[in-house]
Amino acid sequence: MIKYFIKYYIYNGNSKNLKSSFVLPISTIIVGSFVMMMSFSIMEGFFNKISDTIYFFDKEHSITINKKEFFNDYEKKDLDSLINFLIKKDYFFNLYEDRMMFLDNGVNKAVARVYGVVDFHNFKPNQFFLNELAFSLHDRQEENMFGCYLGYNQFVNIGVDVGGMVKVSSILDFQNLNSFPEKRFHIKGILKTDIFRYDNSIFIPFDSLLFGKNIFLNINLNKEISESDLRFINSNFVKGTTYNKNIHLFSELFYAINYEKFFYAFFGLFIILISSIMLMGFNVSSVIQNISSIGLLESLGLNRSYIGLIYLLNSLFMAITGFLVSYLLFNVLLHLDNTYQIMDYLFDPNIYFAFDLQLSNNIVIKIFLLVLILVSLSTIYPLYKISKLDIIESIKSRN
Numbered sequence: 329m330i331k332y333f334i335k336y337y338i339y340n341g342n343s344k345n346l347k348s349s350f351v352l353p354i355s356t357i358i359v360g361s362f363v364m365m366m367s368f369s370i371m372e373g374f375f376n377k378i379s380d381t382i383y384f385f386d387k388e389h390s391i392t393i394n395k396k397e398f399f400n401d402y403e404k405k406d407l408d409s410l411i412n413f414l415i416k417k418d419y420f421f422n423l424y425e426d427r428m429m430f431l432d433n434g435v436n437k438a439v440a441r442v443y444g445v446v447d448f449h450n451f452k453p454n455q456f457f458l459n460e461l462a463f464s465l466h467d468r469q470e471e472n473m474f475g476c477y478l479g480y481n482q483f484v485n486i487g488v489d490v491g492g493m494v495k496v497s498s499i500l501d502f503q504n505l506n507s508f509p510e511k512r513f514h515i516k517g518i519l520k521t522d523i524f525r526y527d528n529s530i531f532i533p534f535d536s537l538l539f540g541k542n543i544f545l546n547i548n549l550n551k552e553i554s555e556s557d558l559r560f561i562n563s564n565f566v567k568g569t570t571y572n573k574n575i576h577l578f579s580e581l582f583y584a585i586n587y588e589k590f591f592y593a594f595f596g597l598f599i600i601l602i603s604s605i606m607l608m609g610f611n612v613s614s615v616i617q618n619i620s621s622i623g624l625l626e627s628l629g630l631n632r633s634y635i636g637l638i639y640l641l642n643s644l645f646m647a648i649t650g651f652l653v654s655y656l657l658f659n660v661l662l663h664l665d666n667t668y669q670i671m672d673y674l675f676d677p678n679i680y681f682a683f684d685l686q687l688s689n690n691i692v693i694k695i696f697l698l699v700l701i702l703v704s705l706s707t708i709y710p711l712y713k714i715s716k717l718d719i720i721e722s723i724k725s726r727n
Contacts, residue, residue, distance in 0.1 A: 350646065352606055353603045353606050353607040353650075355650075356599055356602055356603035357600060357647060357650030357651065357699060358650045358651075358653050358654045358657070359596075359599050360596045360597065360598075360599030360600035360602075360654075360699075361596065361650060361651050361654035361695060361699055362654040362658060363592075363593075363595055363596030363599060364593045364597065365596075365654065365655070365658045365687060365695060366658065367589065367592035367593040367595070367596060368589060368593055368691050368695075369658070369685040369686055370592075371585060371586075371588060371592065372686045372687060372688070372691070373684050373686040374585065374683050375582070376683070377682075377683035378523075378585070378683075379582065381521050381523055384453050384455070384456065384521070385422070385443075385453070386578065387421050387549055387550065388574060389549040389550075389551065389552050389571075389572065389573055390547060390571075390572045391546075391547040391569055391570065391571055391572070392546055392570045393544065393545040393568060394543060394569075395542070395544070395545055395568070396543050397567055397568035398565075398567060400567070401567040401568070402567065406565065409564075410561070410564075410565050411423065411547070413557075413560075413561070414547065414549065418550060419549045419551060419557075420547065420548075420549065420550070421549055421550045422447065422451065422547075422548050423534075423545065423546070423547050423548070424443050424444055424445045424446060424545075425534065425539045425542045425544070425545050425546065426441055426442060426444065426546075427542055428440070428442070429441075429442040429496050429497060429498045429499075430496070430498075431494050431495070431497075431530065432486075432494065432497065433486050433493065433494045433495070434493075434495075435486075435487065436486040436487055436488075438482055438485045438486050440479070440528060440530050441525070441529040441530075442496060442529065442530050442531075442532060442538070443530070443531045443532070444532055444535060445531055445533060445534060446534045448531075448532070448533035453519060456519045457517045457518065457519065457520075458517070458519070458520050474511065474513045474514065475514050475516040476496075476513035476514070476515060476531060476533075477515075477516055477517045477518070477530070477531040478494065478515050478518055478519070478530050478531075479519055479526055479527040479528050479530060479531075480518055480520040480521075481527045482527075482528060483518045489518070490516070490517060490518060491514065491515060493513065493514055494513055495510055495512050496510060496512075496530070496532060497509070497510040498539070498540075500540050500541045509537040509540065511535060511538060513530075513532055519531070558571065597698070600699055600702055600703075603702075603703070604702045604703055604705065605706065607643060607646065607703060607706045607707075608706040608707070608709055640704070640707050643703050643704060643706060644703070647699050647700050648700070650699070651695070651696050651700075662685055662687075665684070
C-alpha cells in the first residue's frame with residue numbers, strides 16, 4: 329500500500345524525480361511554518377526580555393493614589409491600612425513617587441526624573457548594575473549614609489561614578505527659588521537597563537521634603553487583584569484610588585509588540601494559504617486526470633469514501649511532514665543561535681535588546697493545528713468532486 333502511495337502521489341517513475349504536486353505544496357508548508365515560528369520566537373523573545381526589564385520596577389498591575397483627593401476624605405493611617413492590606417494579601421511590590429529634579433555633582437549639572445522609593449533597602453536591581461563593583465560597594469555602604477542608584481545616561485551626563493556624591497534639588501515653589509529642598513546622596517550603583525526612562529533617571533530613598541508637593545503616589549502590585557479584594561478596596565478606599573489593570577506606563581509599547589508579532593506571522597500564514605490553494609489545484613487536477621481509474625476502482629467494489637480518504641491522507645501527510653521539517657529547521661537555528669549568537673548579527677545588542685529566541689509549546693501546537701486545518705480544507709473541494717462522479721460516465725471517459 330505504501331509503495332503505491334509513493335508511486336501515485338510522491339515519486340514519478342518515468343522522470344525519476346519527485347512529483348511537482350508533492351514538492352511545491354510541501355515546500356510552501358515548510359517555508360510558511362518556519363516563517364511563523366521565527367516571527368513568534370523573535371517577538372516572544374523580545375517581548376519577554378523587555379517586560380522582564382520593565383517589571384523590575386514598574387509592574388503590569390498597580391494602584392495610583394491621588395493624595396490630594398485621598399487625604400480630603402481619609403487620614404494617613406488609612407493609607408497605611410491600605411498598604412498593610414496589600415502586603416498581607418501578597419499584592420504589594422513597591423511604592424514610589426517621582427518628579428523632575430536637578431542633579432549637581434559639584435562640576436556638572438543635569439535635570440533628571442527622580443524616583444523616591446519607599447522601603448529602598450529592599451530595592452536591589454543587581455541584574456542591571458553596570459559592573460560588579462557596584463554590588464560590592466552597595467554591601468559595604470555605611471547605614472547612616474544616604475545611597476542612591478544612578479541611571480546610565482545620567483552617569484554619562486554628569487560624570488559621577490560609583491562611590492561619588494550627587495546633590496538632588498527639588499523646586500517645589502517657583503515663587504521662592506532661593507529656598508528649596510535638597511539632599512546629597514552617595515552613588516551605590518550605576519543602572520543600565522536599556523530603557524531610556526530608567527537610564528535617564530535616579531533612584532533614591534523616598535524623602536517627604538523632596539516630594540513634598542507631589543500629588544500622585546504609585547503602588548506596584550505583584551499580581552492582579554481578585555474580585556473580592558477589589559470590592560473591599562473600593563468599598564473602603566474609593567476616594568482617590570485608581571486600580572490600573574493591564575494599563576501601565578509601557579502598555580502601549582506591549583500592544584505594539586503584540587500587533588507586530590501577529591503582523592509578521594501573517595506572512596507565514598499567507599504562504600501556507602498559497603500552499604493550500606496549490607494543493608487543492610493539484611488534487612482537482614489529479615481527480616480529473618484519473619477520473620476513469622477512480623470510476624473503475626469503484627465499479628470493482630472500492631468504496632467511494634475510501635478513495636476520498638486517500639486524497640485526505642495525502643494532504644495530511646504533506647501537512648505533518650512539512651511542519652515537522654520546519655520545526656526541525658527551527659530547532660537547528662535555535663541551537664546555532666544559542667551557540668554562536670547569530671541573531672546578534674540581525675539585531676545588534678548595542679541598538680536593540682540582547683534577547684534569546686523563545687517559542688512556547690502552546691504556540692507550536694497552535695501553528696501545527698493551523699497548518700493541519702488549512703491543508704485539510706484544501707481537500708474539501710476535490711472530495712466533493714469525487715462524491716459527484718458518475719461511475720458509468722467515468723468508465724466511458726477511459727476510452
